[in-house]
Amino acid sequence: MNRFSYVRARDAREAVDVVSAHPTARFIGGGTNLLDLMKEHVTHPSHVVDITRLPLKGIEDTPDGGLRIGALVTNSEVAWNAEVKRRYPLLSKAILAGASPQLRNMATTGGNLLQRTRCYYFYDVGTPCNKREPGSGCGAKTGFNRIHAILGTSEQCIATHPSDMCVALAALEAVVRVTGKDGERAIPFADFHRLPGDTPQLDTNLKPDELITAVELPPEGFAAHSTYLKVRDRASYAFALVSVAAALTLDGGHVRSARVALGGVAHKPWRNPEAEALLTGKPATREHFQAVADALVRGAKGFGHNTFKIELAKRSVVRALEEAAGREGQP
Amino acid sequence: MTTPSTQLGRPVNRVDGRAKVTGEARYAGEFNVPGLLYGQVVSSTIARGRIKSIDASEALRLPGVLRVFTHENRPSLPWFDRKYRDDDAPSGSPFRPLHNDKVVYSGQPVALVVAETFELARHAASLVRIEYKPDSHETDLRAQRKKAYAPRQGKDGFEPPPKPWGHADKALDKAAVKVDAEYETPVEHHNPMEPHASTVIHEDDGTLTIYDKTQGVLNSQTYVCNVFDLPKEQVRVRSPFVGGAFGSGLRPQYQLFLAVLAARELKRSVRVTLTREQMFTFGHRPATLQRVALGASADGTLEALIHEAVSETSSFEDYIEVLVNWGSMLYRCDNVRADYKVAALDCYTPIDMRAPGAAIGVYALESAMDELAHALRMDPIALRLKNYSERDQNKDKPYSSKELRACYQQGAERFGWARRNPEPRSMREGHELVGWGMATGIWDAMQQPASAKAVLGLDGRLVVSSATADIGTGTYTVMTQIAADTLGLPIESVTFKLGDSSLPMAPLEGGSWTVASVGSAVKEACEKLREQLVTFARKTKGSPLAGVGAEEVVFAEGQLRNASDPSRAVSIVEAMRLGGVTHLEEQTSAVPSPKQQAYTRCVHSAVFAEVKVDEALGTVRVTRVVSAVAGGRVLNPKTARSQVMGGVVWGISMALHEETALDHTLGRFMNHNYAEYHVPVNADVRDIDVIFVDEDDTVVNPLGAKGLGEIGIVGVAAAVANAVFHATGRRVRGLPITLDKLL
Structure with missing residues (x-):
């Protein structure tokens, strides 16, 4: 792990300001993935911006009959939330299929969306990886690729997204609410993550300074089937x-x-x-x-x-x- | 007179259990002293080649980084291989960290960064820039198979394959029914929970106290003394607790070398703890390719048995294990041929891992036996009973005891084997196919010379010690029981000490021989104390036992008693007073009795497994295992059961999960962490039923006990694989049986 500065953000504006001022700065929520990546020397943030004090922890109804889940609500809270279980059992089941109770207790909704691939090569800095180090090559394509992608791959990258929760959110056609320097916007789930193409280092279409504030579920939860x-x-x-x-x-x-x-x-x-x-x-x-x-x-x-x-x-x-x-x- | 056993055979709780669950027990990487320095290993990224340059300037610029050790600046060290050999070294040239610019495997330690804090050392290590000149490497056993050779046999305890007898190949040709199949087993790593670590304390007088993760403190001590040219008095190695080792601690590992080197050079105390990734950069269970060919007559009589294996070793040592000898020990056969070769890969030398050789050799053998039973349309147990060996044909010796028939019988009964429909794919529950399989297990019951010291104080406390280890197996507990039992003391009055090179000699803790070896020494030392106490009590005037025959004196509840009149008794402390002593001390060495040589001594098991296989998705669940073990006298049914249960879990793991995956392009293990190197989680482990059948053995050692450390794993993978065949009708001949192999 490199040496870094720790900043505890008091509000979303401050969090966004720090991150936009420092290109390698990272938000930290539960830290369940970021800490691993730092310990493995995959990510070297100059600043770690603690957003856990921000008021993004609520689950509430939306006017159109859907549900808004704050970015800092933990995976456990979402999975066991009575409304989620009743109206979106698919989401609850997907979350509980992932990780362990300890990790789910720490991991946040926003963080889950931003977790990075579990590709062996991405994690091992002794090997080539275009996602970790653009231009270094893809070790997986010709190497050991048991866990890798079969759809939407590119010459540069065959990594997969590891989340279970996101698979349910994709099916439910959730919307990701973000805020950044240029204000707020909503990103349909299908447009949130990217295919690797020529820029496998980019996992999502978030701008560098954007912070996820919530995930919104539409009214239809497919609860019966x-x-x-x-x-x-x-x-x-x-x-x-x-x-x-x-x-x-x-x-x-x-x-x-x-x-x-x-x-x-x-x-x-x-x-x-x-x-x-x-x-x-x-x-x-x-x-x-x-x-x-x-x-x-x-x-x-x-x-x-x-x-x-x-x-x-x-x-x-x-x-x-x-x-x-x-x-x-x-x- | 023999005192009836009061402590042996009882399910005594682990005497170190409380210390372990409260965190009081400290492990090698947890001993702290003021001013301790931290070393972080830098590992090579290429599998073979040379180091062109090492640039540590960026690391050294950080305040608090003291030194970066490499082959370029290491101190002068001995030249000869023998200085680097250890008690578990195979033939060859042992690996020397930081020896020169040559890289011989991926993950090789190429530098050690020493800093004032752990975090700083770790960060600084990431800043060391190394340039390599790579050479081509070879890490694929299949590709190197053609270059396999008969290994040098210089490893302690290695039994070469038996010389062939009869005409196995001809008999196979002519056999009415035959199977001839190749089985493949992958590299596996030990993955003990505790990473390897060494804390080297540089004492004020210049001597070293080393807390090392090891299965043999004496082995580590000898190694350090030889390599760094130090007298034994200046090096004390301690290892009071070991968080699992499974064989990975049998040889001194490179963190010990590096920590000692740094401590000597800097004249400071230094700790080196390996990362989880680095736990994949030394010994492992070797990958193997095995051919087993069996021929039988129509009634199931085995007429040909051929077992050939090629196993992986490194480019610098010939690692060997007993893979192909088990078939002709378990089954009577007139035509037998066994062949064992190794092929060198650009990987580190493999090392013993729980039931080395047997775990994978018996997997292939017992899978082939199942294939033969199916081809014969014969019950798998009936086939084994038909060819049951009363003698070990390899050595033409009888077994000291072999209650394997009882294992088959009792295991089958508990499992409900009689209800098995032999037809594959005959049982189904919803979308899952259900299968039942069984296999035999076998392991040696060995005894090594060992010493122990017993000291009795006037406070009535007994302290017994030996330089052995407790790698989680229960050594502390069982030795305490043996000592308490011999002197009729409660468990609480006895302390057993181990894991210290200043204690009496003990062999490496491995091979399932610790109870037999160290236990026999403990028993002998305590018996000598008994003799002294009996003499005091009988020979002292006015003693309640004066004049009583020595054979009439029994030890119970802290007393010496007249067996026929228990009212005539003295306490142990009183007996010492009668003898006018303030303490009693005995040290003995127990050596295997020569009469053992006339026998083959083994522990056996019968393993039964039920699997459920999702027919569409290929996922396999092991829902039930019964393991029936013939292991001589069971000294502690609780720790014994835990041992066997742990072995069964590992067997399930071998069957379904474990494989260290190599990228042959890079020559590197890729799944080097707990997320991607899979062992079973709780949800994968269902009912495990352990049976110990009665087995009386007066030859194997004075305790009549056989080691149980290894037997639990042997046979399990075959039982699971056989159950998968029974469920699906598909024979998977490579481990692990992952779902893709069943799609």
Whole structure:
């Protein structure tokens, strides 16, 4: 860990000011990822700006019937919040599938969105990584890539986004509220994270001085028919090889609308509205779920160790949709 | 007269348990002295080549950074290999940190930054700039297999493969039923919770007191004295508590060398603690490729047994372990051939890891036995019983005891094996396929020479000591029990000391031999105290036991009593007073009895596992394990059960989770942290049932106990793999069985 200055921000304005004045400064909330990155010498902030005293800790209804979750609400609080459990069980389930109780007690909503990839090469400063050190190369592409992406990869980077919560937020079409030098704005979840392209060092479309203040959930929570399926190498405390947030609204046995987001397969939670639309108006049967699964991973590319994820993703989508529809195990 | 046992066989709580859970127990990296300096290791990023330059100027500019040690500025050290050898060293040229500009593996220590605080040392280490001239490296065992060679056999305790007998290849050709399969096991690392650390205290008189994470304080002491040319009186090594080691502490590791070097050069106390990543930069369980070929007649009689293995070693030492000898010990067969080779990779030398050789050799063997049973359409237990060996064919000796039949029988009964439908894919629950598998386990029951000292004071307290270790196994507790039992004392009156090079000689703590070796010495030392006390009590005029026959005196509740008239008794303290002594002291060395040589001595087990496999997603859960162990006399059922249970958990881990993944392009282990190197979490471990079958052994050692440290893991991976086959009909021949292999 390098030497750094610690600043405790009294309000959002001060936090933004410090960060915009110092290009390598970082906000710190729960610190569950930032501290690791600093200890591994991956991140060397000149300033660590403590935002934990800011008034961003509430969960409240929005005028349109949705829910606003403050950026500093911990993952545990969100997961166990009665309104979240009742109206957005998908979000609760996704959060509880990740990390450990200790980490969830510390980790914040905003921080979860900003956690960085778990790519081995990104974490090991003795190896090349374009995300950590642009231009140094990608070790994973030709190296050990069991946990890496199969969709939306680039020549420069095949890392995945590690969050479970974000996969649910993508399916729920949450909106990220941010504030910065140029004022406030709202970013639709699909536009929040980026694909690696030629700039794998950028995980999100946040401007350098912007601070997340809240995540807003739209009124539709898919409470009756949704599930989060996480497939991993052990029963707990492992990142997803593939995860699926599946959410349906049903009209009798037919699908009115469908949302499917994949985790563990790309640089961001992966969605494909065209694939989802294949279900609209169709009976909620395995045959139709299979068609969505096939369409979702169309164009997927494996790199050797992770090629199995293509088939695994398809099977996981079918399983998750079956569970969401409540028709698991039926033809 | 033999006193009935009061302490042995009881589930005594760990005597060090309270100290451990309250934090009172201190580990090697936790001993503090004023002015302590901190060393941080800089590790190489290439696997092979030379260091072109080291620029430490940026690190040295930081106030509080004292020195950056490298091969360029290290002091002169001995030249000959023998000075660097240790009690567990295989043949070859031991690794020497900071020796020269050569890099022989990725993660090699190439510099040590010493600073006034831990944080500063760590930061400064990140500022040391090293330029390399890389050479091509080879870390892929499969690619190097063609260059495998018969290793030099210079490692203590290594048993070479048996000479072939009969005509195994011909018999295999002619066999009515056969299996011929290749199994692959990956590199695994020990991952003890406590990282390796050495705190070297530079005493005022220039001597060194070293707190080292080790399984043998004497081994570390000898190493330091040889390398730094110091007399033993000037180096005391202590290791009172060890937070798990599993073999990783059998050899002095590089942090010890570096901490001593820095302390000597700076004439200050220095601590070096390895990071979690650096815990992946020394010994590990070697990767292996194994061929097992079995031929049988239609009735299941084994007619050919071939076990060939190629195992990984380093470019500088021939690490060896007993991989291919187990089949012809467990099963009678007229045609046997075993072959063992090693292939050198640009990795560090492997090191013993829980049940070295057996854990992976028996995995391959017992998987093949399951394949043979399936091919024969025979019950897996019936096949094993059909070929059950009454003698060890490798050495043509009988077993000192072998209650393996009882393990099969009792394990099968507890598990419900009789209800098993032999057909694969015959059991299902929802979207999960259910499978039942079993396997045999075997490990040596060894005894090494060891010494112990017992001192009895007039306060009635007994202090027993030996330079052994407790790596979490329960040595403190069991030795206390043995001593208390021998002298009829309550546990609370006995203190056992270990982990100090000033104590009587003990072997490395490994091989499951500590109870047999050190325990026998403890027993002998305490028996000698007994003899003295009996003499005082019988020979002193006016003693209540005056004139009583020596064989009539029993020890119980702190007293010497006349067995036929317990009212005639003296306390141990009174007996000492009668003898006119203020304390009694005995030191003895216990050596294995020559009669052991006529026998093969082993511990056995039968392991049963139930798995549930998600048919679509490939995820495997081990829902139930029964391990039935024949381990001689069980001295403490509580610590014994914990040992076996821990072994079973590790076996599940071997079967489903563990693999240190190499990037062959970089020649580097990549998943070097607890997030990505997977061991089971609580949610992965369900019911584990441990059975100890009765086994009487008067040969194995004076206690009749066999070590249980290793047997728990042996056979588990095969039982799980066999259960996966039974569930799915798919035979996965490479560990770990991750879900991608079942998709």
